[in-house]
Amino acid sequence: MMIETATTSAPYTHSAASVQKTMNTVILALVPATAFNLYLFGWPAMFLFSVTLFSCVAMEGLALLIRGRRLLPTLGDSSAILTGWLLAMTLPPWAPWWTGVLGAVFAILLGKQAFGGLGQNLFNPAMVARVALLVSFPVALTSWVGPHPLFWTGTPGFQEALNITFGGQIPDGFSAATALGFVKTELSRGIPVSQSMGQLPDLMDMGLGLRAGSLGETSLVLILAGGLFLMWKKIITWHIPAAMLGTLFVVATLGHTANPARFADGTFHLMSGAAFLGAFFIATDYVTSPVSKSGQIVFGCGVGLLTWVIRSFAGYPEGVAFAVLLMNSLTPIIDQYTRPRRFGRTRRGEPLAPLGDK
Amino acid sequence: MKLFAIRGGIHPDYRKELASDKAITALPMPARLQILLHQHIGAPARLMVAPGERVRKGQMIAQGQGPVSAPTHAPTSGVIESVSEVTAPHASGLPLTAVVLAPDGLDEWATLPDPITDALTVAPQQIWDRVAQAGIVGLGGAAFPSVIKLHLGVQRKLEMLVLNGAECEPYLCCDDRLMREQAAEVVDGARIMAHALGARQVIVGIEENKPEALEAMTRAAAEFPDVTIQPVPVQYPMGSERHLVQALTGRETPAMKLTADIGAVVHNVATAQAVHQAVRHGRPLIDRVVTVSGRAVREPRNIRTPIGAPVADLIAFCGGLVGVPARLVLGGPMMGQPLPNLDVPVIKGTSGILALDAQETGEAAPGPCIRCGTCVSICPCGLVPLEMAAFIRTDDLKGAANLGVTECLSCGSCSWACPSHIPLVQYFNYAKGMLKTKERERAKSEHTKMQTEAHRARMEKAEAAKLAAKATKTTRASANGAAATGTAPDTRQSRAEEPTEA
Numbered sequence: 001m002m003i004e005t006a007t008t009s010a011p012y013t014h015s016a017a018s019v020q021k022t023m024n025t026v027i028l029a030l031v032p033a034t035a036f037n038l039y040l041f042g043w044p045a046m047f048l049f050s051v052t053l054f055s056c057v058a059m060e061g062l063a064l065l066i067r068g069r070r071l072l073p074t075l076g077d078s079s080a081i082l083t084g085w086l087l088a089m090t091l092p093p094w095a096p097w098w099t100g101v102l103g104a105v106f107a108i109l110l111g112k113q114a115f116g117g118l119g120q121n122l123f124n125p126a127m128v129a130r131v132a133l134l135v136s137f138p139v140a141l142t143s144w145v146g147p148h149p150l151f152w153t154g155t156p157g158f159q160e161a162l163n164i165t166f167g168g169q170i171p172d173g174f175s176a177a178t179a180l181g182f183v184k185t186e187l188s189r190g191i192p193v194s195q196s197m198g199q200l201p202d203l204m205d206m207g208l209g210l211r212a213g214s215l216g217e218t219s220l221v222l223i224l225a226g227g228l229f230l231m232w233k234k235i236i237t238w239h240i241p242a243a244m245l246g247t248l249f250v251v252a253t254l255g256h257t258a259n260p261a262r263f264a265d266g267t268f269h270l271m272s273g274a275a276f277l278g279a280f281f282i283a284t285d286y287v288t289s290p291v292s293k294s295g296q297i298v299f300g301c302g303v304g305l306l307t308w309v310i311r312s313f314a315g316y317p318e319g320v321a322f323a324v325l326l327m328n329s330l331t332p333i334i335d336q337y338t339r340p341r342r343f344g345r346t347r348r349g350e351p352l353a354p355l356g357d358k
Numbered sequence: 359m360k361l362f363a364i365r366g367g368i369h370p371d372y373r374k375e376l377a378s379d380k381a382i383t384a385l386p387m388p389a390r391l392q393i394l395l396h397q398h399i400g401a402p403a404r405l406m407v408a409p410g411e412r413v414r415k416g417q418m419i420a421q422g423q424g425p426v427s428a429p430t431h432a433p434t435s436g437v438i439e440s441v442s443e444v445t446a447p448h449a450s451g452l453p454l455t456a457v458v459l460a461p462d463g464l465d466e467w468a469t470l471p472d473p474i475t476d477a478l479t480v481a482p483q484q485i486w487d488r489v490a491q492a493g494i495v496g497l498g499g500a501a502f503p504s505v506i507k508l509h510l511g512v513q514r515k516l517e518m519l520v521l522n523g524a525e526c527e528p529y530l531c532c533d534d535r536l537m538r539e540q541a542a543e544v545v546d547g548a549r550i551m552a553h554a555l556g557a558r559q560v561i562v563g564i565e566e567n568k569p570e571a572l573e574a575m576t577r578a579a580a581e582f583p584d585v586t587i588q589p590v591p592v593q594y595p596m597g598s599e600r601h602l603v604q605a606l607t608g609r610e611t612p613a614m615k616l617t618a619d620i621g622a623v624v625h626n627v628a629t630a631q632a633v634h635q636a637v638r639h640g641r642p643l644i645d646r647v648v649t650v651s652g653r654a655v656r657e658p659r660n661i662r663t664p665i666g667a668p669v670a671d672l673i674a675f676c677g678g679l680v681g682v683p684a685r686l687v688l689g690g691p692m693m694g695q696p697l698p699n700l701d702v703p704v705i706k707g708t709s710g711i712l713a714l715d716a717q718e719t720g721e722a723a724p725g726p727c728i729r730c731g732t733c734v735s736i737c738p739c740g741l742v743p744l745e746m747a748a749f750i751r752t753d754d755l756k757g758a759a760n761l762g763v764t765e766c767l768s769c770g771s772c773s774w775a776c777p778s779h780i781p782l783v784q785y786f787n788y789a790k791g792m793l794k795t796k797e798r799e800r801a802k803s804e805h806t807k808m809q810t811e812a813h814r815a816r817m818e819k820a821e822a823a824k825l826a827a828k829a830t831k832t833t834r835a836s837a838n839g840a841a842a843t844g845t846a847p848d849t850r851q852s853r854a855e856e857p858t859e860a
Contacts, residue, residue, distance in 0.1 A: 008784040009449070011770035012712075013370060013528060013691040014720035017777040019728055077725070119726040119778075291731035291744060340740040342762050343365065343600065344613035352612035354619045 019118075022286075023078035025235050029226035030085055030281065033219050036209060040147045041093035043161030045215050049088045051097045051165075055104030056084030063113035079118050083107050086126040086281060089216025090274060090321065091133075094145050096168040099137065103129040123328045124288045127321045134316070144212040146176035176212040179272040180317040183264055192261035197268065206271045217277040227280030239293050241279040243300025244307075245270055251308045263312055275307065278320035288328045295331075295338035302327040359561075359588050362608035364601045366736040367593040368771045370528050370692065372567065373718070377651040377658035378531040382539055384662045385675055387463065391666030392444045392456040393419065393430055397705035398495040399502045400426030407457065411438045414468035416642050419457055422490070428503045428706075429493040432468075433644040433664035436461040447669075447688050447705055451698030459666065470640035477550045477637045482508075485554035485637060492636035493643045493706075498522060498533075498597070498626035499689055501707030504633070507625060510618040511556035517621035519552040520606060521630055523564040523571065524590060524597035527690025530710045532647040533627050535660045537564065537571035540631055541578035545585055547630030550637050552584070555623055560585045562627070563602050567592045594692065595769040599624040601738055613765060648704060650676045654683035654713035663704050669711055670700040683713035684721065691718075692770040725778040733772035733782060739765055743772040743782045750785045755792055763789045 038045050060080035064071050074080075087103050110132075111125030112118070134141045148155040156164060156171070164170055177185065179200050186196035201211045209219030217223070230236045253266035269275065274282070283289060283303045290299050303323045310319025341347050396402035403420035413419055413432040420430045439460045443453035474480055474488060490505040510516065521544070525533040537544055548560045562579070564572050566589045579585040590596055590605050600611045602624060609620045617624055628646065635641040644665055651658040656677030663672060669688075673679060686697035689710055697711070704711075733743035741762050749757035763786050772782045 008781040009768070009787050010687070010689075010694050010696075010783065011692045011774045012685045012687050012694065012696070012714060012719050012721075013774065014722070014779065015368070015370070015775050015777075016720070017732070017775060018722070018779075019725055019777050022728070022730065022777055073723070073725070079728075117726065119728045286728045286730040289729075291729055291734045291742070293735065296731075335745070339742050339745075339761075340365075340734065340737070342613065342740040342765060343738065344611050344615070344765075345740075345762075351614055352610060354612050354615055 019077045019079070022235055023082050025233050026230065026281070027078065027082055027085060029229045029233075029235075030089070030216070031226075033209075033222035033226055033277075034085070034089065034216050036219050036222055037089075037093070037216050039150050040209065040218070041145065041215060042148050042150045042155050043158055044156065044164040045093035047161060047165035048091060048093065048095055048097065048100050049215060052088035052091065052100030052103060053081060053084040055101045056080045056087065056108050059104045059108035060113070063109055063117075067113070067117075069117075074118065077118065080108060083112065083125045087129050089277060089281075090126065090130045090214045092141060092144050093215040094164050094170050094174075095140055095143065097165050099133055099140055103133055105129075106132040119287050121287060122331070123325055124282060124285050127282060127324050127328075130321045131325060134321070142181065143170055144176055144178050144181070145170065145174045146212045147210050147218075148174070178212045178317065179206070179268070180311060183268075184311075184317040187262075193264050194260045197264060200268075203267070203271065213272075214274060214277075217274045220271060220276045223276045223280060227276075230280065230284075236280070236284045237293065237296070239296040240284045240289060240300040240303075243297045244279045244283055244304040245275065247301045247304030248275060248308055249304075251305055255308070255312065269308060269311065273311070273318045274320040278303070278307070278324060282320070283324050283327070288324075288331060290331050290334045290338060292335070292338045292340055294340075295334045298334050298338060299327050299331065302330065359586065359606075360608075361588075361590065362605055364593065364596070364605050364738060365740060366738040366771065367595060367601075368736055368774055369592065370594055370774060372528045372592075373651070373653075374529060374531050374534070374567065376529065376653070377649050377660055378534055378568075380535075380659045382532075382535050382647055382660045382662050385664065385667055385672060387434055387461045387465070387664065388667045388671045389460070390439070390668070391433055391436075391459040391461065391664060392668065392703040393433070393459060393666035394444070394446070394454050394456045394703060394705055395420050395430065396454055397430065397501060397665070397707065398428045399500065400424065400428070402455070403427060403430050405441060405455075405457065407438050409438050409440050412436070412462075413438060413459065414466050416470055416644060417468035418491075418493075418642070419459075422493075422503070426503055426506060428495050429491065429642075430457075430665070431493055431642040431644050432459060433666060434459070434461045435464050435466040435468075445698055445702050447695065447697070447702040447708065449696050449698070456666070456703065470642075473640055474637045478553050482511075482554045482556070485550060485633075488636050489554075489633055491642070492632070494629060494632045494636060495643070495706050496626055497628035497632060497646055497706065497709070499693070499707050499709050501705070504625065504629055507623055508551060508554045510616065510623050511554075514618050515621065516555050516557040516618060516623060517559070518607075518623075519548060519555055519557045519560045520599075520603055520617075520622045520624045521548045521560055521562040521627055522597055522599070522602055522624050523562050523568070523575070523627040524602055525568070526565060526592075526594045526597040527692055527694075527710070528594075529651045529712055530649045530690050531651075532649045532660055532709055534568045534571045535649075536628055536631055536647055537568070538574045541571075541574040543631045543634040544627050545575065545578045545582065545630075546638065547632070547634030548625075548627075549582065549585065551625055551630060551633055557623065558584065561606055562587045563590045563596070563606055564588070565590055565592045565596055594771065595738055595767065598738065598767055598769060643706060646704075646706060646708070648672060648708055649710040650712075651710065652683065652687075652712040652714045653718055654680050654715045656680050663708075665706055666703045668700070669697065669702055669704065672704070672711055673700060673713070679713050681715070684716040684719045685712075685714045687712040687714065692774065693768060722779045724780045727776075727778055727780060730777060732775045732777070736771045736775055738769060738771065739767060741766055743786075746789070747780065747782050747785045750789045755789050755796070758786075758789045759793055764793060766790070 107125040107129035111128035115121040249266040252269035255263035256265040306323035401424040444456040446454040495501040687694040
């Protein structure tokens, strides 16, 4: 009988976990929010979503070919699909097709494969692409539309939608501002926040997602459901989302209390923009966030704080993507300072005193 | 009793039900026993018999030598056929010296030492001597000579003996069966050990997934107020000494110290039963219970096996293998050794023999680390496996050592959980081995350097003395200096040999 002798040490049993399973579970968690928003924003959103996903997988394949790697093991891990999915969710739903293609180049080629592929990148690939596109093509990346659900009167049909996505023209009368954008614009015109906020969709519509926004970010209820599903599946833990949303809420509330005319309140900050999508699906990206729980709390707080600072003081109305990237760059340092306490040692690494109570 | 949380850990698929309801049965005596001289941690035992000699059951055939060692006894009566090299039950598959015994079927006992009837009141020395003589080693798998761990109370104030019945490794149920079937012997052995240690109480920690063992042990301990049977949560690696003590007492063993330094000594339940046998009946350790399990074994069993029985005999006793197993493992699947082949003998530390199919091993090609942090959350030692592995991958052993790689238990939790199937423990074992080798080399070269310097200093002194003598000679024309020049070459010669010895 020939039994191959093991060449590596034990264990000779393994959990059912795999990278592919992890990625697929995250994708599954994104499905409800995505499906709802695709319905809400109609055919153009579907075209852009498909183009972005396809481009990301194609770029991953191209990079693997260039690097001389085997295609199947890597393409099969679903990570490129997930990156494409997340990138698409952060694009304006009626943005032209080339934003998806160019986004894939930024995300997969520059953001991920240039660093050495899965697990090696310092920055969240989808956010690299989002920010690179926003900075390079501010108009295309800030042309928002309100909800135009499929098959409703006044909603573009298939043919018209092709023109929007591949012709690059959003017909007149469709454009709308996001809540964050609206408040910022009004503020720049001298209208205080306290006044402009009265014209925004009510909390109910904000929570359900019946508002203008990125392709996948508007439905807070479904994003939250996806996030809770991931926690239940033990793919993510509460640390990053709670720290990020908590910090954002607290600093926004403080700001609002100090100067209601200048700063929007905590609830508004939580419910608008990509706060929820970012907290549950983007800041929690394994590769680019700290590995220890305490590090994840530091990281989440940082993202929350920076999001508020950028939204409140910087030129762009939305700050989640920038905040995530900035905190990504701190991840290695956070990791270094938040290692767990070793068994039998103090936090500083000295052996515990024998027989002393800790 | 209040329990305390331990850090991290995992919940693997235990699959204990494959063998846990199988009562312990004795292995039919094999045609040959290969009894290794080195089955324990420490120096190998020294051979006391010669080929052709007839030995009786329980007769010492090799004696311990040096401070850390253990003797070995004949598991049955028969003739020493040869002393030869056999494949070690170890991943290396290296040859080790074994006494090959052909049993004569008579199973005739040698004259055994008298039972110690007043074992709970005699001087500890008597117990130590008996345990040492009986060749008892830690039967949980580490095979460390037990007598050394029974001396730990000499210089320390011990509060308790913790008896390890956690049996947290999947598949294994030899301890479970022993506690169910020989609870009274286990409890008695534990009380004898506690006496030898000078510890007031015994706490037996048993994982909650062994209700029958818990019940049997509770019944056996009912009349002894000094013995507490304590269920502990099912959480791998609960059976790690330091973690079991922490779970039971809340005390954390300081780094580079022993659990004895915080008042507790840990012994395995099977060791306690062996101590009972040695003390109460004079019987040395000549057999042990081995769990043979895994889905590639036709009929998993718990077998009382004479030391030295070939693994092939145990498997045959279980009805053989089903198909070709993906892995053969000695011990548990989390920390066991890969079996080089089926001809290796059972040794004192063999707790299990597993034949696992591909679905059970769940092996897959390693992929890139996605930094999911699971290994960090579950490491029971508070280490950062992914970072240590990154250092080791670039052969930066110092970097890995700074992160505490030498404190890794090799419990396997990180490798088990890694979604990318990275063999993390393999990295750490490599690093630990290399660091140990380097440390030995460093100590050696340090020693050499010291010797060389001492030699040079002596030579200079001798030279100076010679010059001084010469000076005296020229001025006084005396022969006094001859003595100094005469001794110098001798000194040099004897000192020059030392470094090579070191």
